[in-house]
Amino acid sequence: MKNSDNAKMRQQLPEERVKNFFEVALGLNEEEALKEAKRCLACKNPQCVLGCPVGVDIPAFIKLLAEGKRKEALEKIKEKNNLPAVCGRVCPQEDQCEALCVLAKKKFAINIGALERYAADLEMGQTFKPKAGPKTGIKVAIAGSGPAGLTTAADLAKMGYSVTLFESLNLPGGVLSYGIPEFRLPKKIVEREVDYIRSLGVEIKTDYLIGRTLTVKDLFGQGFKAIFLGLGAGLPQFLGIEGENLDRVYSANEFLTRLNLMKAYKFPEYATPLNIEGKVAVIGAGNVAFDCARWAMRLGKEVTLVYRRSESEMPARKDEIENAREEGLKFSLLTQPVKFISDEKGYVRAIECLKMKLGEPDASGRRRPVPVENSNFIIEANTVVVAIGQSPNPLLSKATPELKINPDGTIAVDEKLMTSIPGVFAGGDIITGADTVIKAMGAGKKAAKEIDQWLKKSR
Numbered sequence: 001m002k003n004s005d006n007a008k009m010r011q012q013l014p015e016e017r018v019k020n021f022f023e024v025a026l027g028l029n030e031e032e033a034l035k036e037a038k039r040c041l042a043c044k045n046p047q048c049v050l051g052c053p054v055g056v057d058i059p060a061f062i063k064l065l066a067e068g069k070r071k072e073a074l075e076k077i078k079e080k081n082n083l084p085a086v087c088g089r090v091c092p093q094e095d096q097c098e099a100l101c102v103l104a105k106k107k108f109a110i111n112i113g114a115l116e117r118y119a120a121d122l123e124m125g126q127t128f129k130p131k132a133g134p135k136t137g138i139k140v141a142i143a144g145s146g147p148a149g150l151t152t153a154a155d156l157a158k159m160g161y162s163v164t165l166f167e168s169l170n171l172p173g174g175v176l177s178y179g180i181p182e183f184r185l186p187k188k189i190v191e192r193e194v195d196y197i198r199s200l201g202v203e204i205k206t207d208y209l210i211g212r213t214l215t216v217k218d219l220f221g222q223g224f225k226a227i228f229l230g231l232g233a234g235l236p237q238f239l240g241i242e243g244e245n246l247d248r249v250y251s252a253n254e255f256l257t258r259l260n261l262m263k264a265y266k267f268p269e270y271a272t273p274l275n276i277e278g279k280v281a282v283i284g285a286g287n288v289a290f291d292c293a294r295w296a297m298r299l300g301k302e303v304t305l306v307y308r309r310s311e312s313e314m315p316a317r318k319d320e321i322e323n324a325r326e327e328g329l330k331f332s333l334l335t336q337p338v339k340f341i342s343d344e345k346g347y348v349r350a351i352e353c354l355k356m357k358l359g360e361p362d363a364s365g366r367r368r369p370v371p372v373e374n375s376n377f378i379i380e381a382n383t384v385v386v387a388i389g390q391s392p393n394p395l396l397s398k399a400t401p402e403l404k405i406n407p408d409g410t411i412a413v414d415e416k417l418m419t420s421i422p423g424v425f426a427g428g429d430i431i432t433g434a435d436t437v438i439k440a441m442g443a444g445k446k447a448a449k450e451i452d453q454w455l456k457k458s459r
Helices: 030-037 058-066 070-078 084-090 102-106 112-124 147-158 187-199 216-221 252-261 287-298 318-326 395-399 437-458
Strands: 139-143 162-166 203-205 226-229 249-251 280-283 303-306 330-332 335-342 348-361 367-371 377-380 383-386 424-426
Touching: 030 058, 030 112, 058 070, 058 112, 070 084, 070 112, 084 112, 084 187, 084 437, 139 147, 147 162, 147 187, 147 226, 147 437, 187 203, 216 226, 226 437, 249 252, 252 287, 252 383, 280 287, 287 303, 287 318, 287 383, 348 383, 424 437
Parallel strands: 139 162, 139 226, 162 203, 226 424, 249 383, 280 303, 280 383, 303 330
Antiparallel strands: 335 348, 348 367, 348 377
């Protein structure tokens, strides 16, 4: 248990939530939030702040909550965090701010994430007038409306810049819209956070694919003095094994986009078919894999998570692992797929796997999985979702040959997040590979500061 009993995030019962496509975590009520906020020791040198990638003054907003000043607490959070309702739901606080809470030494860290959500949800019933600096008249373009792009856009708008944000899909939000399920992050929450950023004066243009609809050169030609690339990591990775092109073998990207953005779970009301039959296997053990597995269970399927290491090496949040287990997810651990097996019609019907054992730690710090000889076995699976990671889409780099790219496909930047093209900055998953929402937001804040400094020197 990472938090005190009174502050654990309340959820629907497993048998109820596994049938619910919408939010299942209920958040704290007023009594619980006040009680939890009053546990904060208001440390003089708060370590929790050091664990926050966007630098929220955590003790200050918690103190305001303890005093019953919920509106003021939200305003304090928004001094640093433009997406508090999102972060209160999906940020891995247990590995960041809460891990550094002095009370964590007693195994009962303050539930900072739940308190942030409690403060942020006040905005569902009220409208706050954002503060923005005097207009500079200088135009800045943001490519990508995920967490990094939204944060950069908001911070630059607060500095007085004229910001236009370009999104390739028909809805802004990036991974917040197409990746994270409704039952963890309701789309109305994303819409509300995006509306707040619009209210800062940010113009958002959807259906613009930077690198195709407009190039970097085009943006400079339209008078933008700086560009931020926050395009994320949207190119799915695959196993590279036989049978991966069989029908009903999905990438996590396609599976989640059809369900989250295109609402395939409401077919035929929404004309987005999703061919999912029989037993489902999800390969991987990150948060994305668990999102896929929990979605499939909500579609009434028997689901098995296939992972080549043990549970202790899983990169997903502990809460997500436990939630999925409670909802009925099965686990096939120390298991490595080596071949997808077809039926007579070209659909996947099974996975040939090898048993694994754990060897010495690899570069990730986790013990390396090692095959056990002659241990092949079969897992029945009529639908497979491959959720083993994403990398940046190469479309932009191919359209922009002067943009330096690292061997792993990420964009190369210097310590100020400047790319090889003067005036073009990048941050978030496009420079790190797939990572958390809050780390992308931290990169967005740094990028906004560096863009501001660069523009001031360029005048």
